[in-house]
Amino acid sequence: xxxxxxxxxxxxxxxxxxxxxxxxxxxxxxxxxxxxQRIVEIAMQLGYxxxxxPQQAARSRGSLxxxxxxxxxxxxxxxxxxxxxxxxxxxxxxxxxxxxxxxGLGMIIITEHSAENLLQxxxxxxxxxxxxxxxxxxxxxxxxxxxGIPFILVDxxxxxxxxxSIFADNMEAGQRITEYLIAxxxxxxxxxxxxxxxxxxxxxxEGFRLALExxxxxxxxxxxxxxxxxxxxxxxxRRIAQWARALMAEGSxxxxxxCANDGVAISVIQGLGQLGLKVPADVSVTGFDDIDEAxxxxxKLTTIRVxxxxxxxxxxxxxxxxxxxxxxxxEKLLLAGELxxxxxxxxxxxxxxxxxxEPVAEFALDTDGSSL
Numbered sequence: 001x002x003x004x005x006x007x008x009x010x011x012x013x014x015x016x017x018x019x020x021x022x023x024x025x026x027x028x029x030x031x032x033x034x035x036x037q038r039i040v041e042i043a044m045q046l047g048y049x050x051x052x053x054p055q056q057a058a059r060s061r062g063s064l065x066x067x068x069x070x071x072x073x074x075x076x077x078x079x080x081x082x083x084x085x086x087x088x089x090x091x092x093x094x095x096x097x098x099x100x101x102x103x104g105l106g107m108i109i110i111t112e113h114s115a116e117n118l119l120q121x122x123x124x125x126x127x128x129x130x131x132x133x134x135x136x137x138x139x140x141x142x143x144x145x146x147x148g149i150p151f152i153l154v155d156x157x158x159x160x161x162x163x164x165s166i167f168a169d170n171m172e173a174g175q176r177i178t179e180y181l182i183a184x185x186x187x188x189x190x191x192x193x194x195x196x197x198x199x200x201x202x203x204x205x206e207g208f209r210l211a212l213e214x215x216x217x218x219x220x221x222x223x224x225x226x227x228x229x230x231x232x233x234x235x236x237x238r239r240i241a242q243w244a245r246a247l248m249a250e251g252s253x254x255x256x257x258x259c260a261n262d263g264v265a266i267s268v269i270q271g272l273g274q275l276g277l278k279v280p281a282d283v284s285v286t287g288f289d290d291i292d293e294a295x296x297x298x299x300k301l302t303t304i305r306v307x308x309x310x311x312x313x314x315x316x317x318x319x320x321x322x323x324x325x326x327x328x329x330x331e332k333l334l335l336a337g338e339l340x341x342x343x344x345x346x347x348x349x350x351x352x353x354x355x356x357x358e359p360v361a362e363f364a365l366d367t368d369g370s371s372l
């Protein structure tokens with residue numbers, strides 16, 4: 001049996017006192033933010049938080065009928081584009097709300113993005129648990145962990161703080177949509193999206209990369225499209241136009257762009273349009289998520305449909321299961337996405353770099369919005 005990690009071990013590695021470690025890990029004042037972050041990171045690396053999970057969960061043991069509180073906190077920090085009106089995050093909240101109401105439970109939505117005073121705001125004795133939606137800063141995850149109540153993460157995962165989580169199966173879907181483009185004759189493909197923006201983006205990239213590898217297509221990518229994309233649509237449109245102009249001059253413009261989400265794909269279509277390039281006649285474009293704008297943009301976007309409401313509903317199921325079975329193994333649930341065929345992808349007839357025509361798929365292109 002592995003030995004328990006102690007505060008003294010953390011203190012020794014961080015070069016601080018055990019008293020400072022205690023303050024940092026309990027959220028008390030008296031240590032600088034920089035020192036607190038260093039202590040938390042070292043504690044994560046040593047596995048300090050992992051060892052405490054069973055004891056904390058055990059305090060929540062019992063059935064729902066025996067619990068005095070019927071309230072679930074939905075935590076969605078107002079960072080990046082995470083807000084109730086988002087076509088992606090908002091739908092997840094809708095699913096959570098439906099599931100909670102169907103069970104006659106109460107719900108509180110918190111959009112605070114600072115860990116400070118979170119423990120004072122939330123009374124663990126009055127809660128069934130917490131559903132965290134989207135990116136949640138590490139210090140806030142630490143405070144949630146210290147509450148000792150069940151919590152589930154949706155589309156996010158703490159690196160060392162244990163929790164159940166639910167995602168779309170981003171890697172498999174990214175691979176599938178890339179394979180569709182390859183089957184349609186494309187051999188020069190570019191991924192567009194910030195690889196460090198989220199774990200979901202990274203896994204979509206991994207699926208893209210795997211599809212190219214299996215098809216023995218070189219992974220030749222423009223690095224400027226793999227960072228800082230997806231934060232500002234105007235900036236993205238300008239970057240795409242500048243990038244495409246340079247590659248057109250070289251005669252090396254990719255035939256298909258695989259975008260990390262629909263918002264990025266729409267920016268790509270607009271950026272290409274500024275140069276007079278038509279989608280899909282000149283370049284095919286795909287998205288991910290199937291937000292409302294995917295059918296409003298011209299051409300309508302071929303994308304991956306993620307059942308966002310179902311993600312929210314299943315998160316509530318997982319939370320209540322964790323409440324009933326606190327010592328059960330941690331779970332990571334992946335929901336399959338659906339490939340939706342619309343108008344932004346065409347067969348590739350453009351000659352390859354070597355001057356030979358690239359292969360063309362033999363099946364007809366479906367543009368009626370059906371899915372697989």
